[in-house]
Amino acid sequence: MTVTVPTDRDMRELGVRLAGLLRAGDLLVMTGRLGAGKTTLTQGIGEGLKVRGPITSPTFVIARVHPSLAGGPPLVHVDAYRLGGFAELDDLDLDASVAESVTIVEWGEGLAEGLADDRLEVIISRGDGPGETREVRIEGVGDRWRDLPADLD
Template identity: 55%
Template sequence: MSVELPAEEDTVRFGRALGAELAAGDLVLLAGPLGAGKTVLTRGIAEGLGVSGRVSSPTFVIARVHPAGARGVGLVHVDAYRLGGDLSQLDDLDLDSDLERSAVVVEWGEGMAERLSEDHLLVRLERRPDDVRLATFEPHGTWATRLAERV
């Protein structure tokens, strides 16, 4: 399943809808080149979860924790770009314990973070030459059923 996101606000709006569906324990992996909209999508997810704190790329700090808001679900936003595939550094973040109380979104996590949970949603973002983003979903585990129920 894919969706076109013509403008930044469409990406935020889509993220907001996805965030509204997330629960503690959910893992979302975002894949795509620089400028594809991964952090913008995460900003929308944070709004949908109602978490506290400004969402920005955690490239230099690797992970940011946003405390739970009214819905009671926090957000852990990880940028695995600088990890370069080093799984030991990912383990050092102790994300599997964060999954118990937060939704975890990992930018650049494909090929690394899937092992945190069989149940995860991979969202591939691409930026077309006309500047429209295309989000394609690859559900794994229970996400296949969850997405089918929404479509």
């Protein structure tokens, strides 16, 4: 599925809608250049999951856990930008929490796929021109996402 996202507000709203599909054990691997909207989308997902915030980029702390305020799964938000490889990601022991949490790994392409057989790959593209319009491509991998809806409306 590909969604055109004109503004930051629309990106957050997409995250809220995406959260409606998520449950404990789900892994999202996000890819996109700096400023593409990965954290903004994660903020919307956190809002939809009703987790404790604020959700900010975890670049300098690598990973943050946001407990649920509504009895749902916690959100584990990881930024793999500064990690040197899978061994450093493995050192975070995320595999111990993936089954109980919704786990989002920004900059996780090529690193986080080994955390779960089933995952959503979220690729955010942003043009070089003026404006904030982005294209968000969401691809399901594995049996869990075989029936991924064609849109989130």
